[in-house]
Amino acid sequence: MNGINLIEDFDKFKYGMELLLKPPEFSVGTTPSEVVFSEDKMKLIHYIPTVEKPHPVPILIVYALVNRYYILDLQPDKSVIKKLLDEGFDVYVIDWGYPSGADRYLTLDDYVNGYLNNAADKIRDLSGLDKLTLLGVCQGGTFAVMYAAQHPEKVKNLVTLVAPVDFDTDKGILNLWSKSLDVDKIVDYYGIVPGDFLNSAFLLLDPFRLMIDKYVGMFDRIECNPDDITCQLRNEDYIKNFLRMEKWIFDSPDQAGETFRQFMKDCYQKNLLIKNELMLNGKKVNLKNINMPLLNVMAEFDHLVHNDSSKPLSGAVSSTDKETLVFPTGHIGIFVGSKSQKEVCPKISAWLKPRSLINGKAEEKTGSANEERPGSAKGKSEEKTGSANEEKHESVKGKKAKTKKDESRSKVNKI
Amino acid sequence: MWLKVYNATAGRLVEMPALGPAREKSEKTMKGFSTFVNLYAAGMESNSNFQSVFMEAMRRVKEKTGSEMEGEITPEKCKDFYKIWIETYSETFKEFLKSGHFASDMGKLNSHLMDFQKYNREMLEENYLKPMNLPTKTEIDEINKELYSLKKTVKELTSQIKELKEKK
Numbered sequence: 129m130n131g132i133n134l135i136e137d138f139d140k141f142k143y144g145m146e147l148l149l150k151p152p153e154f155s156v157g158t159t160p161s162e163v164v165f166s167e168d169k170m171k172l173i174h175y176i177p178t179v180e181k182p183h184p185v186p187i188l189i190v191y192a193l194v195n196r197y198y199i200l201d202l203q204p205d206k207s208v209i210k211k212l213l214d215e216g217f218d219v220y221v222i223d224w225g226y227p228s229g230a231d232r233y234l235t236l237d238d239y240v241n242g243y244l245n246n247a248a249d250k251i252r253d254l255s256g257l258d259k260l261t262l263l264g265v266c267q268g269g270t271f272a273v274m275y276a277a278q279h280p281e282k283v284k285n286l287v288t289l290v291a292p293v294d295f296d297t298d299k300g301i302l303n304l305w306s307k308s309l310d311v312d313k314i315v316d317y318y319g320i321v322p323g324d325f326l327n328s329a330f331l332l333l334d335p336f337r338l339m340i341d342k343y344v345g346m347f348d349r350i351e352c353n354p355d356d357i358t359c360q361l362r363n364e365d366y367i368k369n370f371l372r373m374e375k376w377i378f379d380s381p382d383q384a385g386e387t388f389r390q391f392m393k394d395c396y397q398k399n400l401l402i403k404n405e406l407m408l409n410g411k412k413v414n415l416k417n418i419n420m421p422l423l424n425v426m427a428e429f430d431h432l433v434h435n436d437s438s439k440p441l442s443g444a445v446s447s448t449d450k451e452t453l454v455f456p457t458g459h460i461g462i463f464v465g466s467k468s469q470k471e472v473c474p475k476i477s478a479w480l481k482p483r484s485l486i487n488g489k490a491e492e493k494t495g496s497a498n499e500e501r502p503g504s505a506k507g508k509s510e511e512k513t514g515s516a517n518e519e520k521h522e523s524v525k526g527k528k529a530k531t532k533k534d535e536s537r538s539k540v541n542k543i
Numbered sequence: 544m545w546l547k548v549y550n551a552t553a554g555r556l557v558e559m560p561a562l563g564p565a566r567e568k569s570e571k572t573m574k575g576f577s578t579f580v581n582l583y584a585a586g587m588e589s590n591s592n593f594q595s596v597f598m599e600a601m602r603r604v605k606e607k608t609g610s611e612m613e614g615e616i617t618p619e620k621c622k623d624f625y626k627i628w629i630e631t632y633s634e635t636f637k638e639f640l641k642s643g644h645f646a647s648d649m650g651k652l653n654s655h656l657m658d659f660q661k662y663n664r665e666m667l668e669e670n671y672l673k674p675m676n677l678p679t680k681t682e683i684d685e686i687n688k689e690l691y692s693l694k695k696t697v698k699e700l701t702s703q704i705k706e707l708k709e710k711k
Contacts, residue, residue, distance in 0.1 A: 137618065168694075177645040233691040242698075301641055308650030313657035317664075319684060332640065344625070404568065 139352040147350075147367045154368040156375060157198035158208050161221075165250040169225030170243040174252055175213055178466045181322040182218040183484035185284050186251050186260050188274075189221040190244060192488050193387070194326055196379050197221050197366035199463050200265070206464045211473040217484065218255070222268075226381045235393060237408045240274045248275070248282055259420075261480060266433065266459075270395065273441065274408060275311050283307040284430060284448075285483045287423045287476060290430055290459055292437040293400040293415075293444065294495035295395050300434035301333055315385040323380030333431060346370050371467050373464070402440055418445035420494035423479050424452045425472070430459040546584045554580070571666070576663045582655040589652050592645070602634035604628055 165172040189209070191197035200208040200221070212219050223242065227234065251260050262283050264272025269291020275284045298302050314321060331338050349366060353359035388418055400406040406413040422445055426438045435454065442450050457467045559578055561570040607627050612620060639645055668679040 230687050230690055232684070233688055238695075304641065304643065305646045305649065308646040310650065310654040310657065311663075313654055315663045317657045319680075319687075334637060336629055336636060341629045341633070393599075411696060 135351060140350040141347050143352055143354070143363060144347040144350045144367070147363060152364050152371070154371055156203070156372050158204060159201050159207055159213065164220075164254065165247060167246055169227060169231065171223040171225065172246070172247045173223055174223045174254075175209055175219045175221070177202050177218055178210075178213040179215075181216075182213075183216050183481060184218075184255070184486050185203050185484040186218040186220060186255050186259060187212065187263050187480070187484075188248060188251055188260050189219065189266035190262060190264045190272045191222065191224070192265065193224055193239075193383060194267060194323070194380060196376060196381070197223055199376050202376065202464050203369065208463055208467065208468065208473055211469060212477065215473070215477040215481070217477070217480065220247070220251055224381065227320055227384045228382070229320055230386040235386045236274075236394075239384075239387060240271055241278065241409050244271060244275050245279065248279070252282065252406050256281070257284075257486070259472070261285040261287065261484060263287040263289065263465075264291055267292070267391070269293075270391075270401070270436075273415065273418070274406070274413050274414065274422065276412045277415050278408060278411065280417050283420050285421045285423070286479060287425065287480070288423045290427050290438065290462060290507070291424075291441070292433045294393075294399065294440040295397075296399040296402075296517060297434055299435040299436050300432070302329070302432060303434070303437065306330065306392060309392065311389055311397070311398075313391040315389045319385045321383040321385055321388045323382050324385070327378065327380045330432070360506045387530075402444055404536070406472060415444040416439075416446045419447055421449040421483050422447045422451070423476065424450070425462070425476065426452070426454045426458045427458050427462040428454050429461075432459045433462055449483075450481060459498075474520045546580070549580060568669075571669070574664045575666060578655070578659045582652075582659045585648075585655045587654040589648050592639075592648060596636060596639045600632045603635060604631045607631060 160176040161173045162176070163171045164174045164207065188198070191200065201210065204210060209219055209221065224239075224243070248260060249263075252258060259282055262272045262276060262285070263272070264287070266289070269288035270293060272286060272288060273291065273293055276286045292300075295303055295306075314325075318325070346367075350363050352358050375441065394400045394406055398405075401413060402415070404412060404414045404416065422442065424438060424441050425434075426435050430438075439452065442452050455462060455467055456474055457465045457472075462468060462472055556576065557573045559573075560566075561573065565571075604627060608624060612624060664680060669679060671677075671681045
């Protein structure tokens with residue numbers, strides 16, 4: 129029996145190595161798209177709609193600078209973007225590109241009021257609408273919040289996914305570490321902060337799991353049955369999925385030094401954003417200017433952006449139509465985990481659909497998108513907080529509160 | 544402890560002002576020695592802390608496995624041991640990495656590393672690149688800054704021209 133187990137384990141390793149020695153071809157970000165605008169290294173990508181008449185208000189997805197946006201389109205069956213397209217949305221994504229030496233002086237203002245603003249203007253031109261939906265992810269969510277605060281007239285809906293806004297928490301390891309970091313010395317030396325420098329910090333969050341156990345697990349999941357073609361295909365698919373994720377994890381663009389300096393010092397160390405004291409382009413970023421519908425989405429087991437860092441957004445804005453969703457998953461699992469396609473995307477779509485119309489009609493594309501605010505009945509303000517498992521719907525006046533437990537609470541989906 | 548001894552003895556010699564025609568160069572070289580010593584000290588401290596965590600993790604593994612691992616070594620035992628080992632090491636290190644102590648140590652180490660790297664680069668520029676008339680990082684940064692500023696101005700002007708055209 130023991131001998132058999134040993135042979136099985138060795139076979140798993142052998143088959144795994146065989147698969148890696150003739151590396152399977154795999155691709156990421158395969159959803160059909162076109163570049164509709166570019167400025168320096170930034171590209172604005174438009175995804176080809178999959179429905180005949182998409183919801184009029186377009187969505188602009190803003191991803192973080194530290195990793196690549198294609199985690200949202202990793203593979204066809206794990207693609208947030210494809211899901212949004214299939215739900216009838218018109219989707220755009222900003223690809224920040226890979227900064228090089230010439231970009232070391234780019235500031236946070238250049239990203240938010242420069243690239244992001246120009247991309248938003250281009251979409252407004254293309255759609256013929258005054259406003260768009262901003263969907264910010266992780267650090268991109270923080271950028272989206274800054275943008276919405278400085279340009280509320282251009283944002284119809286704001287959706288933030290695992291986005292930090294309050295950095296004064298010791299519950300997140302990154303928050304703790306960043307307080308002891310001499311950011312000036314790092315930026316002054318590197319100029320362009322290497323992506324690998326940041327990646328080594330991410331790996332250090334759980335070194336044994338991320339540098340040993342992950343790879344042991346990869347071989348362990350190989351099914352050994354060389355005569356069974358379907359089993360071989362499963363193995364190959366599994367390895368492909370693993371390699372896609374591996375590619376994304378280590379595809380870390382370098383960081384424009386001045387942006388990194390300001391983000392680390394003003395946000396992580398001084399926590400200026402939530403205090404409405406952050407300065408961009410000589411103007412204060414006042415979160416109270418955010419008055420559009422807000423959906424704040426979090427991952428309960430987020431090891432990079434603790435919920436305490438994202439939750440305060442709802443209280444800091446002046447939006448009356450706002451909702452918070454917490455899903456029992458992790459920071460990456462929220463995009464590629466099993467819950468992503470089944471729960472996260474459908475909930476976001478359901479929230480966005482009635483808010484992506486013009487004058488209550490899906491067909492018309494003329495006129496200002498701000499003329500219609502679905503779900504905001506006159507004189508009635510409401511705030512929703514809840515999670516995938518628990519939804520709380522309460523009026524701002526606090527008179528009535530109703531809690532509903534979703535039976536479909538699933539187990540932790542950590543990646 | 545050894546750093547205190549160093550600072551009180553050899554360190555004083557290194558920090559002593561240089562004299563003579565080559566004083567500028569020799570002072571810079573000596574300064575580099577202090578930078579290295581600071582990095583070495585921070586590295587040793589960090590290393591020693593990591594060693595303690597390794598020891599603690601190992602102690603916990605031994606406590607958890609106890610007598611179970613005695614006798615004949617079987618594949619199942621190896622798997623069980625691996626599971627206990629990875630869980631224990633992961634948890635023990637996470638405890639340490641979450642501590643303010645680690646954050647402060649890492650901050651110091653990183654700061655000394657940046658000082659040391661910066662010093663090395665300055666020496667490389669001073670002693671090799673400049674004499675060979677090759678561009679230095681400092682010079683390239685100056686050009687990049689100028690380029691950034693020019694691009695920004697061009698963008699602003701383009702935007703103003705566009706606005707004026709639209710008004711017409």
